[in-house]
Amino acid sequence: MTPNPFNLAGQVAVITGSSRGIGRASAELLAQLGAKVVISSRKAEACEEVANGIRAHGGEAHVIPCNISRRAEVDALIEGAVKQYGQVDILVCNAAVNPYYGPLLDISDEAFDKIMASNVKSNLWLCAKAIPPMAARGKGSVIIVSSIGGLRGSTVIGAYGISKAADFALCRSLAGEWGP
Incomplete structure (x- = not known):
């Protein structure tokens, strides 16, 4: 019998925005594949629900609430994962916000700044904390959910689209810098 090429036993995964949606599904799948997962979003109760479900199915999960728009909380997320499990092997940058729906020329500076800070800058912060130790060990994975x-224009979520295009560029640039 061939071993499962997707066996993540012994790996530690941090997933932002993992209390629902794509983040939750990612955390559950990574746990099914054997990873120890760190569940994170703004609300601890929602995170605990996901973690309890993972534990009920035999997985290992730890909760660290984090508002990705706050640098100190982002730092605490990665530092807490390392304190709990010793290292971060997989980082899934999934959390994002979209507080504005409407034409781009009507968006307030505050809403635009919130979208860019939460959806792009926070991913840079997360990567800055997680990638150097991965590189020092010679392995690790970063997934930036876009x-x-x-890729497409929108008449109602243009600023969100801009942030997601920036995430594509962030991912390509980090791969160029750290991939080798």
């Missing part, structure tokens, strides 16, 4: 909105 959107078709980063």
Whole structure:
């Protein structure tokens, strides 16, 4: 019998925005594949629900609430994962916000700044904390979840699309810098 090429036993995965949607599905799948997962979103109760479900199915999960728009909380997320499990092997940058729907020329500076800070800058912060130790060990994986909105124009979620296009560029640049 061939071993499962997707066996993540012994790996530690941090997933932002993992209390629902794509993040939750990612955390559950990574746990099914054997990874120890760190569940994270703004609300601890929602994270605990996901973690309890993972534990009920034999997985290992730890909760660290984090608002990705706050640098100190982002730092605490990665530092807490390392304190709990010793290292981070997989980082899934999934959390994002979209507080504005409407034409780009009507968006307030505050809403635009919130979208860019939460959806792009936070991913840079997360990567800055997680990638150097991965590189020092010679292995690790970073997944930055983007959107078709980063490739297509929209009349109502243009700023969100801009942030997701920036995530594509962030991912390509980090791969160029750290991939080798």
